[in-house]
Amino acid sequence: MANPPSDALLSDLQTLLGPRGFSRDPADLEPWLTDWRGRYRGVARALLSPSTVAEVQAIVGRCADSGVGLVPQGGNTSMVGGATPPAGGEALLLSLRRMSSIRSVSESDNMLVAEAGVVLSRVHEAAQGIGRRFPLSLAAKGSATVGGLVSTNAGGTQVLRFGPMRSLVLGLEAVLPDGSLYEELSALRKDNRGYDLRQLLVGAEGTLGIVTAASLRLVASPGSSAVAWAGLESPEAALTLLRRLEARTGDAVESFELVPANALDLVLRRIAGTRAPLAAPHAWNVLIEAVAPHGAAPAAETLQDALVEAVEQGLVLDAAIATSQAQAEALWRLRESVSEAERLDGPALKHDISVPVSAMPRFIEEARTAVERRFPGARVIAFGHLGDGNVHFNVQAPSGAAADRWLEEEGSAASSMVYDMVIAASGSISAEHGIGQMKREVFLRTSPPARLDAQRAIKQALDPLGIMNPGKLFD
Structure with missing residues (x-):
């Protein structure tokens, strides 16, 4: 204490x-x-x-x-x-917001070194300045900082191809709980000197030390990109489409975001300036972004050919490809505005969960049916990163109910039900948001004893006084 x-x-x-x-x-x-x-x-x-x-x-x-x-x-x-x-x-x-310098950018190393207070959008701009890009993006890119992204192992919309923050951190600088400095910002791609302290700090939510800077992996800028919106009849059809696109286009697909009809309807009602992307509504939708390297066929052509084939096969019901940057941004706005639209619509139970990719379509349908049956009138909105097995499984109060009161009376039981189903499906109660204080109780309840014992031992060894972000993860 x-x-x-x-x-x-x-x-x-x-x-x-x-x-x-x-x-x-x-x-x-x-x-x-x-x-x-x-x-x-x-x-x-x-x-x-x-x-x-x-x-x-x-x-x-x-x-x-x-x-x-x-x-x-x-x-x-x-x-x-x-x-x-x-x-x-x-x-x-x-x-850490005053520590906001980008210390170096290297074409030769494909690496950028940024201090903890640098916001994500500045990282993107600095990488673009040398013809590279940092392949992690999320809706809060204008405010989320490097230190926070590292400490929470942030995910975002490009995990499908590049992985979460953990896979993009090449080195770290951090102040440990005794005030000593861990300084490993080198561009080494191979380093087998015992335990990987860098990866221990990634995702630790500030409970093991204070991240002050990070070396971030950059990748080549694409020659072209394309954004499309497709309507489908089920999550299973969406996953089938993803696998066919991968077979047809290789690793061109970087983002594949699942959006149900109720989430899209919420955005169209709550977010000014948004428009329906297709002529008719569909039960499920996916936002797709694909890229092509310099010298290859334009990404739009490749993606269009693949989608036309999927429509002819009956897998896709309708689709539209953005023909301008403005249209691409408008499609992305529909996806990135789901959380904001939910917030404007009223309080809801938020569950950032993951299960094996192959099990996710069935999980979405069965878990939604089970929750809505047990809690009559409750509305499940399940959306997000289908390709990496992570969706945001959110539960809204029944229409016409006093939302705050419903959440107070039923919220704990509803969330416990969702998390129990996730664990039964060999999943995780936190895919990309972390544990913080909101999920601490369920984290302790559902984690295997060996996992908890090892994590507690690490915490005790590095932070015996318990001064690093007290009240998070553990008591």
Whole structure:
């Protein structure tokens, strides 16, 4: 259990960081005390904003000496309350947003080194500046930071081809719980010197150290790209389409996003300026993005030929391919606006889950039927990254019901039901959002004992005082 910060410690940190790096002003702290969804609210006596690695080390060292907790924050876009301080005020907020330099970009190494506070959109721009790209994207790219992406092992819409953040991190720089510096930003592609501490820190949600910089893998920019929207009759048809596209186009398909009719309807009703992509509605839809290298046939031609064939075979009911960048962005907006449309429609139970890819179509249909049968009037919206077995399985309150009251009375039972079905299907209760504080109870309930024992041992070995992001993952 972390200790509350003393006045002496706060005075010491204020002297260390100066007026730009230290604040106790309630107006400065207010935006960072509540999570993105507004479900959790914490208390902190100060906001610490270091600008150098040395300052981070000094902060951690002083807090370790005093046994005071630190909650690292980037863009504060956590979906599970992972960056919200505890309600008891025993931890200080540590913002990495002032550490926002891109230290280097290398064509030869296909690598970019960015500090923790760099937002994802800037990483994209820097990579494009040398004719490369960073192949991870998500709706919060304008606010999500490198440190947060690393610490949560972020996924996004291109995992199908390139994997999550874990597969794109070549090296890390991080301050460990005793204030020492782990510095492994080298461009080495092979390194077998014992345990991989880099991968241990990726996805640790700030509970094992503070990520200050990362070396990120870049890939070649495509010669062309194409975005299409297709209507289908079932998730099973969608997975069949994906496998046929892969067989027809190789690894050209980078994104394959499943969108049910009820999710699309919600976006069209709640998000201004959106339009239906096809002439008639369909029970299920997929958003597809494919690329082609320089010198190859345009991606649009290849994707169109494959979709025409799928329509002729009856697998696809209708499809449209964007003919301009504006149209492509409009199609992507439909997919990326689902979460926002849900939020505008009212509170809902959010489940970021994964099961084996082959089992996902059946899981979606059976789990949706089971939940809606047990909780009459409840509405399941299951959408997302079908190709890598990860969907957002969300449950909305019945129409006309008092949503907050329904969630309070039925939410725990409904979520437990979803998670139990996920575990029964050999899946995971958290595919890309992490555990944070929202999923801690179900994480402890559903994880195998050996897994929990090993993770607790790692936490105890690296952070024996429990000062790194207290209240997350474990008690």
